Amino acid sequence: MKLCLASKSPGRLQVLTGAGITPDVIVSEVDEDAILEAMPDATATELVLALARAKAEAVGSSTSHDFVIGCDSMFEMDGKVVGKPHTEKVARERLHAMRGRAGDLHTGHWLITPNGAVGAVSTATVHVGNMTDAEIEAYIATGEPLHVAGSFTIDGYGGPFIDRIEGDPHGVTGLSLPVLRSLLSQTGYSVTDFWHGS
Template sequence: MKLILASASPRRRDLLSQAGFEFAIITGDIDESQREGENPVAYTSRLAAEKAIAVFDALVETDDVFVLGADTTVAVDGVMLGKPVDVADAEYMLYRLQGRAHSVTTSVALVAAKKSLVAAETTHVFFEPMSPDEISAYVATGEPMDKAGAYAIQGGAAPWITRIEGSYDNVVGLPVNLVREMLAKLEVS
């Protein structure tokens, strides 16, 4: 089996490598706009599938190939928070998240010849309150700028996270156990 990761995310790459997977990286270009009425699971599932399909469809050789697409979003009070568009947006997101719980949903899509599978995992994350100076200082590091919800649990935001309910890897960007389970299902079908 050849595994291809349809993502340029260094966090997803690191998680797969740490879990012992061998894979290539090929990315595709899709529109990541949210559609009206999409909840976090529907939104991330659609994007994960579209990413995997775009890469699979561009391959010349598809025998024994599995393409893995993934997408992550953060939601609080029914509002999804993607990657911030600028510093003010990152600060706004952190103000919304601090001092409360929110959910992180990552969907995973595996596409192979004549078979595919999509699944989602949600983790609840609890954030300590942050002062305006702490928010500004964290955003000034640049770390929040390419992260859904404007923070990295494995990075500079760690001191403000009091607990999680669910998968840590999911919050980083790829629920590795879910990927293992999905690959096992597809390989035996």
């Protein structure tokens, strides 16, 4: 059996391959902004699940894969959702506001299988280190924080600035292995079915 990952995230791919699963990668062309605009009163968990579902369904409808996993992550601090900053200015403002504080990273998962489709959200509290101004500028200069939820990622240049995580560490990377195992189990499959050579 072959899993299809509906994401271009290198972090998600690395989590799967590190766990013995080599997925096919097909990036969805979902208009994320349109989905978010259509859900103005949704919570962060509702948003990440809706985006994960849209990505999985878009890829599932355009391929012959029987198993498709879609994911999406958002960082929430002080009750506000913090998505990808896209610009250095926004990343700088966010990193200054986040340093020395904690927020929740929500990751939505949507799995399509021959036995049906299921979804779930994992949440972990991320404690951001008290970054200096120079560290913030150096981090922004890498380009990494411009394209990731919350303006940071733990599996790259941002790793040294995350003091600790409470909750599922894989969810912070963008795909929770325990959640994937649970979703597969709910639809009658085992994560071991997807290990190399299985």
